[in-house]
Amino acid sequence: MGLLQTIKEVVKSLKHKKISEKLQKYCPRCGSKNLKEETRWLILPLPYYKCEDCGYEGPIFMEKEEKS
Numbered sequence: 001m002g003l004l005q006t007i008k009e010v011v012k013s014l015k016h017k018k019i020s021e022k023l024q025k026y027c028p029r030c031g032s033k034n035l036k037e038e039t040r041w042l043i044l045p046l047p048y049y050k051c052e053d054c055g056y057e058g059p060i061f062m063e064k065e066e067k068s
């Protein structure tokens, strides 16, 4: 297998992974799905989450795999 073929395989698996990883973000305080993602610029751009149900704000969220 050539290098190009190897890269193609890696890209393919990455794409597949993205599709199969359907993760839903949840509020760590109340478990609500109404979590809004924002980017806050501190020293580095950091993801920041706001809950519309309980007013939680912070960089932490809960993640669950959505089962359809």
Ligand SMILES: [Zn+2]
Pocket (backbone or CB within 6 Å): 027, 028, 029, 030, 031, 032, 051, 052, 053, 054, 055, 056
């Ligand atoms: Zn909440």
